[in-house]
Amino acid sequence: MKEYAYFPGCSLEKMALPYNLSTLESTRKLGVELKELEDWNCCGATAYFHVDELLANTLVARNLAMAEKMGLDLVAPCSGCFKNMYFTNLHLKKDPELAEHINFALEEDNLHFSGNIGIRHLIELFVYDIGFEEIRSKIFHPLNGLRVAPYYGCQILRPRKDHEDVEQPRFFEDLLSAIGADPIDFPLKLRCCGGSLIITSRPAALSMARNLIQNAIYGEAVVIATACPLCQVNLECYQQQINQEFGTNFSMPVVYFTQLVGLALGIPPKRLGIGAELVSAMPVLSQFQDSKQEKSQ
Amino acid sequence: MATIPDFTQEVSNLLYAAEGNPLKQCIQCGTCSGTCPVAGYMDHTPRRLIAMVNAGFKEEVLASNTFWYCASCYHCTVRCPSGIDIAEAMYALKRYSIWKNHYKEGLIGPVFSETFVKTIVKSGRSFEPVLAPTYIFSYGVREFLQEAFTATSLMLKGRIPVLPSRIKRLENFRQMIGRIIPAGGLS
Numbered sequence: 001m002k003e004y005a006y007f008p009g010c011s012l013e014k015m016a017l018p019y020n021l022s023t024l025e026s027t028r029k030l031g032v033e034l035k036e037l038e039d040w041n042c043c044g045a046t047a048y049f050h051v052d053e054l055l056a057n058t059l060v061a062r063n064l065a066m067a068e069k070m071g072l073d074l075v076a077p078c079s080g081c082f083k084n085m086y087f088t089n090l091h092l093k094k095d096p097e098l099a100e101h102i103n104f105a106l107e108e109d110n111l112h113f114s115g116n117i118g119i120r121h122l123i124e125l126f127v128y129d130i131g132f133e134e135i136r137s138k139i140f141h142p143l144n145g146l147r148v149a150p151y152y153g154c155q156i157l158r159p160r161k162d163h164e165d166v167e168q169p170r171f172f173e174d175l176l177s178a179i180g181a182d183p184i185d186f187p188l189k190l191r192c193c194g195g196s197l198i199i200t201s202r203p204a205a206l207s208m209a210r211n212l213i214q215n216a217i218y219g220e221a222v223v224i225a226t227a228c229p230l231c232q233v234n235l236e237c238y239q240q241q242i243n244q245e246f247g248t249n250f251s252m253p254v255v256y257f258t259q260l261v262g263l264a265l266g267i268p269p270k271r272l273g274i275g276a277e278l279v280s281a282m283p284v285l286s287q288f289q290d291s292k293q294e295k296s297q
Numbered sequence: 298m299a300t301i302p303d304f305t306q307e308v309s310n311l312l313y314a315a316e317g318n319p320l321k322q323c324i325q326c327g328t329c330s331g332t333c334p335v336a337g338y339m340d341h342t343p344r345r346l347i348a349m350v351n352a353g354f355k356e357e358v359l360a361s362n363t364f365w366y367c368a369s370c371y372h373c374t375v376r377c378p379s380g381i382d383i384a385e386a387m388y389a390l391k392r393y394s395i396w397k398n399h400y401k402e403g404l405i406g407p408v409f410s411e412t413f414v415k416t417i418v419k420s421g422r423s424f425e426p427v428l429a430p431t432y433i434f435s436y437g438v439r440e441f442l443q444e445a446f447t448a449t450s451l452m453l454k455g456r457i458p459v460l461p462s463r464i465k466r467l468e469n470f471r472q473m474i475g476r477i478i479p480a481g482g483l484s
Contacts, residue, residue: 013458015458048410050410062470159375159384192335194334199405200406201335208334208335237450240450241447277454278454
């Protein structure tokens with residue numbers, strides 16, 4: 001069984017609890033064990049980097065050092081957390097002086113950063129580490145005919161300039177195809193949803209989210225799949241406000257990719273946290289629920 | 298003789314992540330502005346802001362909302378033909394303006410960020426409800442009601458935390474921070 005250190009992040013404790021549940025359920029079914037970092041702290045989000053970069057890097061380094069102690073690669077389901085960890089890891093590896101400075105602070109918690117583990121976004125774990133073949137072999141209930149908008153968002157890929165897929169990735173579509181779903185052609189799939197602006201610059205954020213939902217509707221999607229708790233909240237929980245501000249009439253469910261994978265693996269919707277949405281996903285997903293399977297578990 | 302750093306240099310000095318960020322090599326092509334999903338809401342587009350930084354228009358730069366409207370989507374960064382990490386430069390300007398306590402009136406961003414940081418220094422984890430007062434009072438009645446409705450719906454679905462979460466080794470955590478930021482630096 002493959003093992004990883006798991007950094008859920010603050011959002012997954014409550015606001016994005018369904019993401020946490022569906023992540024743990026679906027990875028377990030695929031033979032991967034995620035071991036939660038003991039006593040992890042906030043990754044610093046974007047706000048911390050607005051105030052003090054050195055301190056922000058120190059906060060991130062504490063989590064990295066704890067994963068190093070476990071001797072496991074670190075996985076983050078939130079794109080913001082992932083970006084912070086991936087780049088702090090990179091910067092500290094490149095700059096021994098900075099690492100030394102931060103290690104001096106980490107001593108207070110008996111920790112040490114050495115830069116010897118890999119950092120993964122959760123979706124990369126499914127796409128590259130587990131792989132489509134393995135996923136396909138365990139599909140219990142393929143999501144045939146489900147038109148899904150694959151929403152990548154920003155920080156899974158950017159600002160990694162060396163990533164081959166930075167402008168035209170396909171891996172999210174491929175993952176959705178592997179579980180039998182029908183990924184739509186979604187031109188705005190890499191466009192920012194405005195999640196980090198929803199509080200500080202609300203009008204801008206609402207209009208960015210509106211454009212995305214509109215684009216998914218043009219592509220005749222019935223559901224948007226995300227890989228980030230901020231995108232999910234912005235696109236789904238603020239949909240009502242978007243409707244009020246722009247006179248639209250959106251009712252587009254937004255789910256985590258792990259919920260769709262879990263469903264295809266035959267896990268009952270409830271255990272995947274389906275039902276906690278403000279725009280219910282059940283009308284489009286209930287056909288993939290298998291009552292026999294539910295009883296046998 | 299020591300030379301006084303110009304504004305571009307000052308901003309670059311606050312920019313570890315993009316060390317050596319060649320702001321001065323901007324060719325003013327406007328790829329960043331054309332890419333930016335928030336450009337329409339900014340006082341100055343990213344391209345113009347970089348020109349202003351390089352021309353030393355410090356006052357005008359600090360008085361603009363541009364960098365506080367940056368959503369950190371990094372689309373400009375990956376596309377810049379001169380290799381400038383524009384999104385990180387926006388971060389540097391945010392830090393500069395917080396450091397100098399000099400920013401455009403009426404912005405929520407600076408207060409929100411500072412409150413967020415204090416929450417984390419205190420408990421090690423984020424807690425949404427304490428952040429609400431940093432912005433809710435600047436909302437009009439309509440926005441306030443919409444926000445209250447969203448929050449209530451989320452609460453009914455069990456998605457709003459009631460109690461703050463905190464880490465266990467909080468004392469060590471605070472001492473760790475103390476080694477980076479001198480006592481009183483964030484109080």
